[in-house]
Amino acid sequence: MGRLDLSRRSLLGRLSGLAVAPRVLFGGGAHAQDHLLEAEWLATAGVEGGFAPVVLAPDFAATSVGAGTQRLHWVEPSPDGRTAVAVARRPGTTAVLFDRRAGSVLATFEPGEGRVFSGHGRFVDGGRRFLAVEIDRASGQGTVSRRVVEAGFAIEAEWASSGMGPHDMLPAGGALVVANGGIEPHTPEALGAEIAGSSVARLDPVTGAVRSVAELDEDLASLSLRHLTSGHDGFTVVAAQDLLADGIARPLLYAVEANGLRAFDAPEEAWRGLRTYVGSVALDASGAFVAAASPRGNMVAVWRRDGRFVGTLPLVDGCGLAPTREPGRFLATSGLGETVLIGTDGESLGVLARRSGGPRFDNHAVLAA
Template sequence: MGILDLSRRNLMGRFGDLARAPRVLFGGAAHAHDHALDAEWLATAGVEGGFAPVMLGADYAATQVKAGAQRLHWVEPNPDGRTAIAVARRPGTMAVLFECRSGAVLATFEPGEGRVFSGHGRFIEGGRRFLAVEIERASGQGVVTRRVVEADFAIEAEWASAGIGPHDMLPADGALVVANGGVEPHTPEAVGAEVAGASVARLDPQTGEVRSVAELGEDLESLSLRHLASGPDGLTVIAAQDLLADGMARPLVYAVEGEGLRAFDAPDEEWRGLRTYVGSVAVDASGAFVAAASPRGNRVAVWKRDGRFLGSLTLVDGCGLAPTRQGGQFLATSGLGEVALIAADEEGVGVVARRSGGPRFDNHAVLAAG
């Protein structure tokens, strides 16, 4: 099967029937080294025989953990640096805790009854708890579950996400920020739809009480608010995807500020160049720069934290984005197996290193715990 046949949408269909035997979720021999991998980043990728978490070293080389029969979307590193959780994308019903050194599956868990995972989750309390985003199959209403890691990920609390179709969530600025995407673009439900019904909710991280819900204005109601990222000083940004392909230049990146949203700035041709779709967003290690990737637009765009546009560059089918440990830098990955190191400063952006020949990277990359 060729690369074009393994698009992200095709992968979701191909790996949508999830394995039910938890301890054999990843089949075949482990490809991870027996010694510590010294991983700088974590990602997921399409590989021969399935789909797998992968480790990226400081030289950008990718090491496959093990192949599995489902589309794992986001990989969340445990603050202890030893383990990580890969969460299946909607309509997935499996999350996997694996050991980063060997790739061994340590535990699996499923969403609540009648629900599916959205592909994202976060460790909290130093790795003792895990927050997962779940969606009611019947209604599309969102649920955030808080799970106890040492109790086999048992749910100890769950709260409404204050919206439909939640996709991403993270703790930031003393609150739990949830991106309620509403109607998901490029799905059967989106055919003919013009209003996404998206919102950003801020919940109390202890009780789940809704502190605020921010929505976009009528001229932006076709946007689905989907991916979140935060910086070291509390900056939180959210990226959007548009239900409409009408040629309008709608902003697709926003800062979450208090109870509202602030649109980032860019020339109209730059917004159009993203082709209605931002698949990943990241804040650099200094908190000074924000990057967004569009696999449909084959480009990565970069802004200053205040929303001032700096520039964009080409990365064919590029979607995964993560900060490096150095300010002003981002790692970007593509579905064609390319890894690029992107540098930004006050004058603009550029690629300073590349490596090709890797696996078919999926939507996200994340900086490993260090």
């Protein structure tokens, strides 16, 4: 813990003297801030009057951008360094393009006819196109829509996600990886269900053709595969939520490999501590460590890349996770307005800095490009 303690003293020195209350500004969707924002991370949150994208500064100060009635979920920064898109969570029908420096909403767009957004999307092709995962209202079948940014995010192509209830999607290892969650836990459809019907599909990123579909073994069929993270080398991890609360401690984190899904390792009490639910997953800047957050278990857990368990830290209603620009560090946010900096040296974990008084952060945070 020596290195963690030194890092903590250094960081706290830099943060000393800061006000505890964040900058949370409320205004019209098109109204810009009176100064440019320094966006280190992006998130979404519940704010007075609804839900909004949130810009987080290096000192964790939070500024909301506009407000709307639909719950926003994931924020995807554009490679242009200026804009980002926040996508509404299922059954949302709005995605919001905003200027993360000026703090203003620029545009909104909707899913394809008869569909809803599942909360996630990704910029591709250098930011010229945007991919969104969408779900058919009636059948639950998934679609990946490819949109042209300069054409107002108009759909130019769409492909089947090769599964039911897709939730997350990202480009990795030369493929488009889609987490088809199947039946979503803790919904009316999940009552009495024991098989989620989830999978991880790898699609051709140009044509959408299916390259492979990986499913879990029969004894893990109750797991809904939902959230993804990947590194620069294509290493990809998917996190799960369990339909069943039957006392069995099933692994909730898997590496996506060429021959299927490989479970991460952890003591049984650690899996139980996550309380059947991982709401967010992230790789650190080095790609050596993986963090997973459980708002139901009120904790953040960390593993080495090879699947070896490092440990957990408590964070009440904590779910948002993002890397920092330094190896072995993660930003975590909570629904109670806390922002926490977590560090690991591969043997232990520590809290390097903490700030309270922020908005009611939603499930995700992301490092701004």
